[in-house]
Every structure is written in C-alpha cells, then in structure tokens.
Amino acid sequence: MQIGCALMGGTFMPEFKSGAHIVETPFERIFSGYRKAVGMGYDYVEASASELLALSKDELNALVEKKDKGEFALRYVNSFVRGDLKICVEKQETLEKYAREVISRAHMLGAGVVVFGSGAARMRPDSMTHEQGIKKLSDFIVMCKNISKEYGIKISLEPLNSAETNIINKVSQGAELVRRLDSPEIVLLADAFHMAIEGESASVIIENEDIISHIHVSEAPGRVYPGKYGGEYLIKLGKELKESKFDKDITVECCFDDFEKEGIKALRFVKEKML
Numbered sequence: 001m002q003i004g005c006a007l008m009g010g011t012f013m014p015e016f017k018s019g020a021h022i023v024e025t026p027f028e029r030i031f032s033g034y035r036k037a038v039g040m041g042y043d044y045v046e047a048s049a050s051e052l053l054a055l056s057k058d059e060l061n062a063l064v065e066k067k068d069k070g071e072f073a074l075r076y077v078n079s080f081v082r083g084d085l086k087i088c089v090e091k092q093e094t095l096e097k098y099a100r101e102v103i104s105r106a107h108m109l110g111a112g113v114v115v116f117g118s119g120a121a122r123m124r125p126d127s128m129t130h131e132q133g134i135k136k137l138s139d140f141i142v143m144c145k146n147i148s149k150e151y152g153i154k155i156s157l158e159p160l161n162s163a164e165t166n167i168i169n170k171v172s173q174g175a176e177l178v179r180r181l182d183s184p185e186i187v188l189l190a191d192a193f194h195m196a197i198e199g200e201s202a203s204v205i206i207e208n209e210d211i212i213s214h215i216h217v218s219e220a221p222g223r224v225y226p227g228k229y230g231g232e233y234l235i236k237l238g239k240e241l242k243e244s245k246f247d248k249d250i251t252v253e254c255c256f257d258d259f260e261k262e263g264i265k266a267l268r269f270v271k272e273k274m275l
Contacts, residue, residue, distance in 0.1 A: 001246075002043035003270050005263060006078060006216070006253035007033035007051070026051050027059035033259075034072055040264050046076040046251050049114070052105045060105060067110050076113045076214065076251065077106040078158075080144075083120035088128055088136040092143070099144045107151035113213045114148065115189050116141065117158035119165035133167045138181060145185040156213040158189040161197040170198050175208040191216040191253070193223050196233045202240035209246060217270065218254030225254045225262045227269030238274025250274070 034045045066072035124133030144155045159174040171190045178188045190205045252266045
C-alpha cells in the first residue's frame, strides 16, 4: 500500500479555498505540485483531467520529457469529465473525442487509471428514468473502456454522494455496475468522504477489493484534510481495512487551505491513524 496526494485542480476544488497564490501555468501547477508532494513524503500524485487538458502541446511534451528522465511521475487521473459535458444527452462523437484526448494524455504521462467521478457531467435529467440514466452511464463507461484498452489504462468508477449527483451514490451500487459490465479495464474507486455521507462502512470495500483500484480519503464535512476534525470515521475505516489486510493505494484528495502545511498533517494522519 502506498499513499498519494491529489494535486489541486479537481472539479470539486478549482482553487485553494483561501485564495492563496496559484502558479500561473498548468505545467507549473502539476510539476511543482508533484515536487512538493514527493518532498513531503507522498509516494505518488494524482492529477485532474482538466489540468492535463489545460497543458499546451509544448507543456505536455515538456512534462513527458520530465517523466522520461525520472523527474516526474503520475499514477492516477481524476475528475474525468468536465461539468458542462452532459453524458446522458451529449452526442456520442463529442464524448468519444473528449474521452480519447484525456486518456491519451494520461497514457503519455504514465498514468494507469482514469477516475470517473464527475458528478455534474453524469447527472440524469429529470426527463430520464433511473434505468435510462444507468444505460447511458454504462454505454459511456464501455466506450471509454474500449479507448482505454488501446492505451493499457483502466477506467475507475467513483460513486459520489447524493448531494453531488443522482446516479451511483454508494460503493455498493458502483460495485454492482462494475461487476455487471465485467471487464478488466473497468474498476471501482471508494471515496471515504462520500462513503461517510452515505453511511457506508469498510465492509463494502473489503467485499469488493478485487475490483477496487484505490481509495480516496478526506474528512467530512467540508472535504477537509484527513484528521482536521479528529478523523473518527477514517480511523475506524483504516482499522477495519488493516485487519482485512487491504493493500490498495490511498490517495489524499481534499481541499487544502495551505497545501504545504496541511499536506504534511494529512500524510502523518494516514500513516499513524489509518495504516
């Protein structure tokens, strides 16, 4: 098990909450974020699809060069689909073009998994039944799987709490869909923040460890860094996962007011209280 850090830039956290200085270019944000996270002691980083897409071709190539020299590494990509791209109603060719661009860039930078949370993008419109929404979501995941298979990448479905989307809110629901789609390229992510809100326990992770790519941790309410409010839910989750010998990666994915100070506290909490 290794511990990683999600860099700023996810769809749920467009910037530092405190309004702290944001480095100007996407290249600088990703590369400096990587260096800071590794410097703190994190094993890897996770970046958002929006940040990868914001890279100019020259910046992308420069980051690939850093990767090839062993100066940069990316393991996971999150926040797959931007909010204005509505999966249930958008044209297939538009979705396919978008997905291929994200997946190909993730591959170029060495990532092995693209996380599909994207609550706003996958919202089912009121005019659509739940069954129709599941069908649209499934079709999109299968399409992405077919693209990702070309690049040796997996698509990890992330259940999100019911305040963020109206389809696949629990890890148990995500597991049911992943198992029904039955493909080695389609896996599942368990996010402790959403699990806490939806009232799920570690048992759902343990029961589905075979299809889980990794887990995200932050603390509810507010999606703050793990341990800010004591981390009772996370401590219990970690204890149960440890007892089951759970051995997948853990990514700290939260809103930081001060990354350099809180990132260290989050890492210490995960190591001391969850592992």
